[in-house]
Amino acid sequence: MTQILKIGTRGSELALWQARHVAALIEKTSGVKSELTIIKTSGDMILDRPLSDVGGKGLFVKEIEEALLSRQVDLAVHSMKDVPAEMPEGLILGVTMEREDPRDVFVSIHYPSLRKLPTGAKLGTSSLRRVSQVRRIRPDLVIVPVRGNVGTRLRKLEEGQVDALLLAGAGMKRLGLEHKITEWLLVSDLLPAIGQGALGLEYRESDTITSSIASRLFHSDTHIAVSAERGVLKSLAGGCQLPVAAYATVKRSGWVQLEARVMSLSGDRMLTEKVTGPSEEAMELGLAIGQTLLEKGGKEILDEIRLGS
Numbered sequence: 562m563t564q565i566l567k568i569g570t571r572g573s574e575l576a577l578w579q580a581r582h583v584a585a586l587i588e589k590t591s592g593v594k595s596e597l598t599i600i601k602t603s604g605d606m607i608l609d610r611p612l613s614d615v616g617g618k619g620l621f622v623k624e625i626e627e628a629l630l631s632r633q634v635d636l637a638v639h640s641m642k643d644v645p646a647e648m649p650e651g652l653i654l655g656v657t658m659e660r661e662d663p664r665d666v667f668v669s670i671h672y673p674s675l676r677k678l679p680t681g682a683k684l685g686t687s688s689l690r691r692v693s694q695v696r697r698i699r700p701d702l703v704i705v706p707v708r709g710n711v712g713t714r715l716r717k718l719e720e721g722q723v724d725a726l727l728l729a730g731a732g733m734k735r736l737g738l739e740h741k742i743t744e745w746l747l748v749s750d751l752l753p754a755i756g757q758g759a760l761g762l763e764y765r766e767s768d769t770i771t772s773s774i775a776s777r778l779f780h781s782d783t784h785i786a787v788s789a790e791r792g793v794l795k796s797l798a799g800g801c802q803l804p805v806a807a808y809a810t811v812k813r814s815g816w817v818q819l820e821a822r823v824m825s826l827s828g829d830r831m832l833t834e835k836v837t838g839p840s841e842e843a844m845e846l847g848l849a850i851g852q853t854l855l856e857k858g859g860k861e862i863l864d865e866i867r868l869g870s
């Protein structure tokens with residue numbers, strides 16, 4: 562095939578790495594060459610406020626989806642973590658790729674672990690999910706909001722604006738920064754974000770050519786796990802802007818285990834649900850667990866946060 566696949570991507574270093582990674586895999590599996598088109602999203606432009614204050618869902622994907630719909634590009638590579646539960650009409654998130662390590666990491670220059678940070682140390686993160694879970698372990702820490710891409714955050718650490726950072730391990734590994742990771746956090750301490758570590762491919766539903774190219778990168782176990790997690794996202798109508806977490810793994814073949822949490826910002830309330838069910842019902846399992854969390858007090862917690870109290 563002589564056709565060139567047009568891939569739409571954000572311009573951050575991590576997004577570019579991910580898009581190039583997908584382009585290389587596509588060339589290897591289908592022999593098709595790609596060209597990257599960089600698209601600026603609202604999430605990239607608003608850097609002075611936490612995304613939880615900006616509001617709205619899909620701040621990192623909206624403009625890319627518009628480019629797909631207008632046929633400016635044919636394929637979008639997303640961090641599944643940034644993709645909202647609802648897809649626009651005409652587009653599908655047809656392929657989930659094999660997951661990188663989903664855990665969060667602690668990065669510090671002077672301190673060996675989260676638990677060994679001195680009392681009152683400054684911890685940089687803007688994620689409500691990280692803040693609320695970390696407060697249960699270290700309520701004494703001063704949380705400093707840090708936005709921007711991974712490089713910007715690491716610079717703030719190097720400049721001493723913070724004593725440590727919490728980041729996704731997957732992003733650090735992809736950027737070749739694994740050597741800067743001080744500690745891999747336990748999933749039981751910091752349950753990952755929905756979809757963390759997984760890449761998803763989005764394209765026009767009617768585009769059978771792109772669909773057949775993309776489908777070679779489909780990873781079944783990751784698809785099942787992320788479907789379960791995204792079921793929770795659907796139920797809670799949240800995004801990366803709410804203190805919710807969910808992590809699923811495919812156990813023996815045919816079964817998926819899912820844990821989901823809703824936390825209050827202070828960390829004083831944390832609701833956890835864990836289930837195992839058949840893989841074919843992964844999404845339903847997630848939807849059901851999300852509903853259970855809402856009924857057990859999650860609705861109250863999330864309403865408080867949405868109303869800014």
Ligand SMILES: NCc1[nH]cc(CCC(=O)O)c1CC(=O)O
Pocket residue numbers: 640641642643727728729730731732756757758759760801
């Ligand atoms: N919100 C930004 C974002 N989206 C995806 C990743 C990491 C890579 C991934 O989860 O696949 C990151 C950076 C971070 O949270 O440290």
